Amino acid sequence: MADSGIRNERQPLDTTVTVVSPENIAFQFRLAGPAARMMAFVLDALVIGVAAAAMLFALGILGTVAEAFAGLFLIALFFIWWGYGAASEVLANGRTAGKAALGLRVVSQTGLSINPPQAILRNLLRVVDIAPPFFPGVVCMAFTRRLQRLGDLAAGTMVVLDRTRRPPRPPRVDAAPVELVPTGFHPDARLLEALAAYVGRRTDLSTARRQELAGMVAKRLCSAWGTAVPADPDALVCGVYERAIAAEAEAAR
Numbered sequence: 532m533a534d535s536g537i538r539n540e541r542q543p544l545d546t547t548v549t550v551v552s553p554e555n556i557a558f559q560f561r562l563a564g565p566a567a568r569m570m571a572f573v574l575d576a577l578v579i580g581v582a583a584a585a586m587l588f589a590l591g592i593l594g595t596v597a598e599a600f601a602g603l604f605l606i607a608l609f610f611i612w613w614g615y616g617a618a619s620e621v622l623a624n625g626r627t628a629g630k631a632a633l634g635l636r637v638v639s640q641t642g643l644s645i646n647p648p649q650a651i652l653r654n655l656l657r658v659v660d661i662a663p664p665f666f667p668g669v670v671c672m673a674f675t676r677r678l679q680r681l682g683d684l685a686a687g688t689m690v691v692l693d694r695t696r697r698p699p700r701p702p703r704v705d706a707a708p709v710e711l712v713p714t715g716f717h718p719d720a721r722l723l724e725a726l727a728a729y730v731g732r733r734t735d736l737s738t739a740r741r742q743e744l745a746g747m748v749a750k751r752l753c754s755a756w757g758t759a760v761p762a763d764p765d766a767l768v769c770g771v772y773e774r775a776i777a778a779e780a781e782a783a784r
Contacts, residue, residue, distance in 0.1 A: 550642035560691040562678045563635045574629030616654040636693040649686040656682035712774045726772040741765045
């Protein structure tokens, strides 16, 4: 029986990690690399900087004693710097503003959502990870299989590509002859996925190759419909795909 956690077999070089649940169900995650994580950190630093500037402006208006003003600002800056990351990752399911912008998310090593102690610990240790001149966090990521910095190792977390991001728009076909498709026909999920793959690549194919591939699909469809195969099977396949996409968009409204 497989244990919960990361599989021990050697992982491919595509930064994919496999997590096995206690129910022996495997989930795959794509790990976030140092470049994406650094860009997310810069964006988060900008957010913190804007918040600090707004706090400084507000305290400057309200503060009447210079010493009290400086003390309040330093206290507020401390909580913003240390609390922003942890609070965001707890409340937004592992995402800060920077991570959300780049499609990243922090999860536990078991694939579950991050919990408050993990979020607090990994954010407290960031000061060690970014310490110059060697930036131990970056060095640590280069030598760990799950691209973990020191804070991740201590908290038992990893940063992955967020699979909950909005999927890309499906490929479209200009002037697809949907009138060739019988009214009420709706392809199943597997056929729709195959049609989307074909439509997405058809512009890279020669005309002869398009007709060859589309012809195989058109023969099966026309046989099921009891109609003759058209002279341009590529147009028929595109019409089926466009009719299905339009039906899905209408149902989603």
